[in-house]
Amino acid sequence: MTYYLLANPNSGAGKGARTLEILIPYLEKNNYDYRLFKTNAPGEEGDLVKQILELKVAEDHLVIIGGDGTISLVINELPEEEAFSYIPSGSGNDFARSLNLILDPIESFEAARSGMNHEIFIMNYQSKGLNGYALNNIGIGLDAAIVQAANEGKLKQFLNKLKLGSFSYILTALHVLITKKAFPALIEIENQQISLEKTFLMTFTKHPYFGGGVKISPEASNQNADIHLVEYSKHSLFRTFSLIPTVLRGTHLKHPLFLHRVNPDFSVELAESQPVQIDGEIHHLAAADRLSISTEKRMIIY
Template structure:
């Protein structure tokens, strides 16, 4: 198969890494005379607008018949950016529920948990050649959620969280030092500062979990995350047994305990031995409902969902990825 690459680039992702990766990919495209067009985003939300326009005017839903058509240039959507950029593009693609449009991805963020879950090479050129050498997409699991209180629905490629992780996202995004640190490619320090700040302030909160025909009640939830692969927070294997290729969600809950036990849990987490702790709870399921009546911060793929009560129903759906 031959392709016309329609490449959406977030140049600001990864504290400027997106721009550098795009330049490297452009050199490869030019050297080998590939057909392509770049679409650089200049502000938040532009990736969704560009995706919407391409879906209406340029892209084609996948059909196996294209494999045998050597004369056509299949219009392939490629994303260069971080998990947040990919989240926005996939969310827009999923709005077209009747047809499946494949998405290719070259990671250029600071976390890159989605790429890590698929064991992508670290060199962007190697990722591109994997895309170029693929002749059909894979159907991978993504998370669909519906929040009943505000009647809000969406898609997550990595995870949806309530509590600690979401509070960290909020604190990092609203840090006064974040923009200054980003200018010097030191944005990760604002995230570390947010972790230390929130870790001591986050209180336990009650939640109700419904899954697999059971109701589970927790009085002091601390971290509450639903994921479709092992990683969150830039490489932390919170759910080591999860895989993006099955049709399951992995729910992880950590209870609020004394601070010295929290640090012990973090040590176990870094050594991938946390699943043995009695304060760590893990459930694998195809459908999940989480009710939190006490307002908490929420996040989807590192995007803020606000501080509010939640009544979340989470299920799986499929997205075609060119990988």
């Protein structure tokens, strides 16, 4: 058996590189046969997946090393029937957290090497301008604005160096909460339409976590087919800030100002273009471009 390692050394502000520094000597010491494929620039994951699939045979093992963005990009190129393992090396590691995956590189590799196949569900999204797969969340509006500001700002880089990367999302959110404008949206669930005039936060999620451990929907699970929608319309700044502690505690869905729906399929249409974050990567959804979201099965070994 050959272990095909697809690694992003830059994930988690260099955590991916540090993972390789620990893991590679261990593999060589124990005479594990491996081949290493490293990204040198953002977005190279897809090309590396294609190279690996040309070489890999059935008994070989694909191991992804990186953060939530890395594994999301890999999944978008990986055939549905191709199982994989994952060694978390990001700043947020929400996908790993959702499955209680081991963070230590050597322990994580050994769990993958001797592990079992586990069926999970991921989101498949389709519109005229967007299509692909998401492991974690699809967020429109505030959600996307927070991710965009956090990824582009120097604060995340600084906090990552202090191993406090998840706090960048919280601190950035405080600023975006003040400046982000509401927008109209139409949601369709099983032929039922929900018209929203002042949408502020709209997140579709496959597991509880967002932004490095915040429980946006505590009961969500990637081990069933259900997608959880969490929506919050814009209210006064005082009211919004008063609800932040409930979000951090994961009790916000008990509050009547939050819309929470659970279903295997959703569609959403906007009256105006909005930023969209898909597993932490920023895109844009154009006005009147209906976005349909459903689920598909995948297999992970751990």
